[in-house]
Amino acid sequence: MRGFPRGRVAMTWVGISIALVGALGYALGAALQQFEAVTEGASLKLMRRPRWWLGGVIGFTGASLHAVALSFAPLVAVQPISVATLVFAVPLAAMLHGRKAHRAEIVGSAAVAVGLLGLLLLVPSHAVTPHMTGREAFGFLGCVGLVVLVTHLAGRRARGPAKALVLSVAAGAVTASVSTFVRVVGGNFGGEWANLLSWFTLAVPVLLICAVVLLQKSYEVGYFGIAYAGVQVVDPITSILAGALLLDEAMPSGWSNVLPALLAGALMVWGTLTLGRLAPDHKASDHKASDHKASDHKASDHKASDHKASDHKASERGTSGHTASDRYGAGHESLDRKTSGRKAPALSPGAVPAVFPESSADSAPARAAETEPVPGSAPAPAPAPASGSVQVTP
Template sequence: MTVLAAAVALVGSLFFALGAALQQFEAASGGEFSLRVLLRRPRWLLGGAAITVGGALHIFALSLGPLTVVQPMGVASLLFALPIAAALHGRRPGRSELAAAAAVSAGLIGLVLMVPKSTAPPHLTGADGTAMLAGAALTALVCWAVAGRVNPAPRTALLAVAAGVMYGVTATLIRVLVEGTSWDLWLLAAIPLPALAALMLLQRAYAIGHFAVAFAALQVSDPLTAVTFGALLLGEPLPANGLAATAAALLAAAGTVALARTTPLSR
């Protein structure tokens, strides 16, 4: 069952990578950019369907095997996404790009393996939830403001980080809703807010053209946000070896910076 769980998670990563690459291709294709316009494009919608399938397969994999096996397979989506996106734009990824992507994946795998799983059911009060949403929104606004003043590669990274923060908040709310012993109606009402904001920010990042940078920054910021809020608000444990966890996060961040220097604009 563990081998089957790893295989299902790996296929899920492939679907997630394909969906992300398709959506970026459409977002960076030029012309008028808005979520309303993207929703009219069949290829962008196909990308969304692929991401949904990938997420469903990942959840199914978690029901078959342990988190320590399934999560690293999910991180592999970057290694799938890079060549898929390059092929869509009519080129081959360079060795330096693949090496940087491998560094991001290795750092994330190390990080997710070091985060201990909490045994207590999560619970989030209304006040804590409001503080979490406000903090995430402020972080996203700062990233958005700074992104307007920098070059394309760091702009892409900042917008993707903002999206990752909002996705991390969304994941935290969903986890409390699904795994908690009790939940309030406000949780259900609050989930679409950060999810929609994350979707719009990510498409803005994709539209700039540095797909690898956007996807890597998203993969780094999303779990870091979820782990941070889990520790601050849900009482979940942090990695026992803080130095090793920091080194893993820095490796993932360094890989993202390397991608910004080696991956060409795709528009």
């Protein structure tokens, strides 16, 4: 009989160890996905990022280890460690962004974790088989969809930490719907595979994809601490409310639980506000885009300056060519004016006028000067006739 308590304690420590590894894995996966969401944005580009997929695999492994830990240790021992993932995730995210975690981040995340743990410990244990009708399920999904719609509209107007918190509320509500449907499907399994063939099972992956998309949207803002804290708080609280209202699970009652619940809620609110005062992690994609735009702007300016220089050179060439042609034309015009303004010299009897080709206009004045008789000199004799020609005298 003495060996049984020791064996049970050993199993509990095994469960705690598994839960600790699972919490670290879940925190690391969330930090990796947040880093990629901030860098690339919450878009389909994340599907081409190996680090984002690695974060998803690590996070899924951490959640699976949490479920395994519950088979070795009681919920009271495992739940505090799973809630502490926020304390692990914030320093890991800061390390990925190349900085150290601020003291306010550690204190704020610890306050949220302690407040959430205190609130969860007030929930009594239950052993009720979960059952949900189709009408209740559609009503629950309608409420979750309304929360997502309202938070989406509010997130379009919000900025900074308020936007991260609002989007995390939507992600937490959808994540709670996944947990609720998984609880219903798993509770009614009973070893019969045919029980899994229901629309509840088909709704789980669809809701899971929606939760992942909304979670990346909240990560994209840059306030990882407040986004992760919002999901960690909204998910269990919504699950508890859904369990109490739809699955007939027990809720904490009595005035003795009111004061601890209020203290736990106040601690969570204070921790969330502390995380919201911190500066966000800057988007590396914005810096890259701005640098790329600046380089493109410089290149376009350089091309424009080169284009202007070439146009200026071309205009100078055109101007110089035009000036030369103008000068050439002006010279011809002045020469024509001189030659046209001068009177033809009177030829003496027997003088033969010189005939010049029209193309040699520039040498016309010189040749015309050669035909002018010098005053006081005898007229030039007529040229001798060529051989074989007949000279005709008047």
